[in-house]
Amino acid sequence: MPEKPKLAIYWAASCGGCEIAVVNLHEKILDVDAAFEFMFCPCLLDTKKKDIEALPDKSIAITLFNGAIRTAENEEMARLLRKKSQLLIALGSCACEGCILGLANLHSKQEIFKAVYLDNPTIDNPAGTIPSPASEVPEGTLTIPAFYDKVKTLGQVTAVDYFIPGCPPESHQIWNVVEAVVSGAQLPPAGSVLGAGCLSVCDECERVKEDKKIARFYRNFEITPEPRKCLLEQGLLCMGIATRDGCGAPCPQANMPCTGCYGPPEGITDQGARMIAALGSILDIGDCKGKSEEEIAARVEALLDSVPDYAGTFYKYSLPGSIIGGRVKR
Amino acid sequence: MSATCLLNNTPDADIVAEFEPRIIGFLCNWCSYAGADKAGSSQTPYPPNVSIIKVMCTGRIDPQFVMKAFNEGADGVIVLACHPGDCHYKEGNLRAAQRHAMLIRVLEQMGIEGKRCRFDYVSAGEGEKYVQVITEMVATVKQLGKLSLID
Numbered sequence: 001m002p003e004k005p006k007l008a009i010y011w012a013a014s015c016g017g018c019e020i021a022v023v024n025l026h027e028k029i030l031d032v033d034a035a036f037e038f039m040f041c042p043c044l045l046d047t048k049k050k051d052i053e054a055l056p057d058k059s060i061a062i063t064l065f066n067g068a069i070r071t072a073e074n075e076e077m078a079r080l081l082r083k084k085s086q087l088l089i090a091l092g093s094c095a096c097e098g099c100i101l102g103l104a105n106l107h108s109k110q111e112i113f114k115a116v117y118l119d120n121p122t123i124d125n126p127a128g129t130i131p132s133p134a135s136e137v138p139e140g141t142l143t144i145p146a147f148y149d150k151v152k153t154l155g156q157v158t159a160v161d162y163f164i165p166g167c168p169p170e171s172h173q174i175w176n177v178v179e180a181v182v183s184g185a186q187l188p189p190a191g192s193v194l195g196a197g198c199l200s201v202c203d204e205c206e207r208v209k210e211d212k213k214i215a216r217f218y219r220n221f222e223i224t225p226e227p228r229k230c231l232l233e234q235g236l237l238c239m240g241i242a243t244r245d246g247c248g249a250p251c252p253q254a255n256m257p258c259t260g261c262y263g264p265p266e267g268i269t270d271q272g273a274r275m276i277a278a279l280g281s282i283l284d285i286g287d288c289k290g291k292s293e294e295e296i297a298a299r300v301e302a303l304l305d306s307v308p309d310y311a312g313t314f315y316k317y318s319l320p321g322s323i324i325g326g327r328v329k330r
Numbered sequence: 331m332s333a334t335c336l337l338n339n340t341p342d343a344d345i346v347a348e349f350e351p352r353i354i355g356f357l358c359n360w361c362s363y364a365g366a367d368k369a370g371s372s373q374t375p376y377p378p379n380v381s382i383i384k385v386m387c388t389g390r391i392d393p394q395f396v397m398k399a400f401n402e403g404a405d406g407v408i409v410l411a412c413h414p415g416d417c418h419y420k421e422g423n424l425r426a427a428q429r430h431a432m433l434i435r436v437l438e439q440m441g442i443e444g445k446r447c448r449f450d451y452v453s454a455g456e457g458e459k460y461v462q463v464i465t466e467m468v469a470t471v472k473q474l475g476k477l478s479l480i481d
């Protein structure tokens with residue numbers, strides 16, 4: 001029997017949800033196993049880094065890389081797997097856009113260390129120790145991978161062939177990609193998004209859309225939405241309008257506004273800016289006739305005041321991949 | 331424009347005074363762009379720090395344009411619209427005002443001072459207001475200093 005092509009699934013800074021999404025292929029996982037030699041996945045298998053280092057370059061057919069780049073180790077593994085793989089595919093929002101942990105980019109590394117290791121009420125750290133790449137101890141120097149100033153996407157540290165968005169990607173979409181690769185189908189040009197659409201979640205959402213005019217925002221706990229009407233039209237901040245389709249819109253169908261996990265739609269770099277553009281078109285500040293410029297500005301501000309965290313809401317999954325990328329140095 | 335102002339640097343001048351900000355101005359074709367022309371033809375002097383990009387209406391300004399400007403080295407961005415009721419596309423200026431208000435909140439969270447991004451109304455006839463708004467904006471951004479992004 002000829003050797004099966006090798007498949008690796010690696011996690012960098014991530015939660016493990018992408019692995020769960022792969023396991024959620026259920027019995028199809030057997031088809032994956034039939035088509036590939038599944039040989040590296042720290043979450044499930046015992047292969048070591050040195051085994052990967054020992055492989056000839058490009059000997060892994062596909063690496064599905066999930067997780068963002070938070071530490072020097074994440075970057076080292078990304079580069080190693082790039083070298084050893086024919087196809088390096090960013091699996092999931094963390095690798096594609098930085099995802100939830102990318103929200104850390106709204107804070108400096110010092111602020112994060114302070115919150116986690118010094119001010120955290122459940123931590124006992126009288127010596128005020130914070131992680132450092134090298135620490136001197138009587139036995140010698142201990143080293144750990146450096147914690148970067150900001151979270152990066154996979155594409156920001158190495159060349160990526162394809163991107164599969166989602167937090168996590170829907171299992172059937174992972175399957176679609178695996179199936180396409182296995183069948184030898186012609187893949188789109190490198191850099192393309194796979195396992196998703198080119199429109200927005202609204203295009204897949206079955207809720208009834210009418211003229212959009214939002215007179216005020218509601219947070220999720222404030223109202224019970226009507227079952228069939230578009231959530232955004234009801235004042236809930238549904239990100240579907242600024243999010244790539246492909247998931248099948250499970251969240252709005254379950255009465256939860258889309259939070260944007262499939263990232264920006266085709267052709268858009270900045271999901272938050274997209275959401276601002278969209279909301280600007282549909283917020284209803286009422287009749288402005290005869291109102292002074294100051295009154296108009298005050299009414300806009302009053303309308304906006306009900307949402308406490310715009311960056312966190314609009315960039316929940318995409319801050320490191322956005323245009324500005326996070327908090328700027330000052 | 332900005333090349334000449336670099337010549338004004340004197341070694342012992344105060345740092346804040348030395349700094350010449352780069353500001354991108356998105357100006358509506360129908361109002362503020364003509365207002366800028368008016369200021370020019372009446373030969374009123376004003377600081378040369380604003381590089382103007384003409385748009386057909388401020389409603390056309392994608393917030394991505396503003397973010398891209400900051401990301402590519404602008405220290406400030408100014409958006410000048412037709413006065414309420416005067417927009418040629420009815421309410422593009424109000425759409426822009428709404429986007430601006432949201433954008434400011436996001437920029438502030440990203441550590442970019444809201445004052446670096448100004449929205450105002452200038453009509454075709456308001457050459458003087460144009461000069462005043464630009465002069466104020468340049469002074470504000472000078473005081474804030476250079477905008478430096480992460481790495």
Ligand code: SF4
Binds near residue numbers: 209233238258
């Ligand atoms: S805004 Fe949300 S609820 Fe409305 S159509 Fe789009 S995805 Fe569906």
Ligand code: SF4
Binds near residue numbers: 244248250252261
């Ligand atoms: S509806 Fe939105 S949040 Fe839900 S899975 Fe789809 S993209 Fe993700």
Ligand code: FES
Binds near residue numbers: 360361388389422
């Ligand atoms: S035409 Fe001037 S702002 Fe719309």
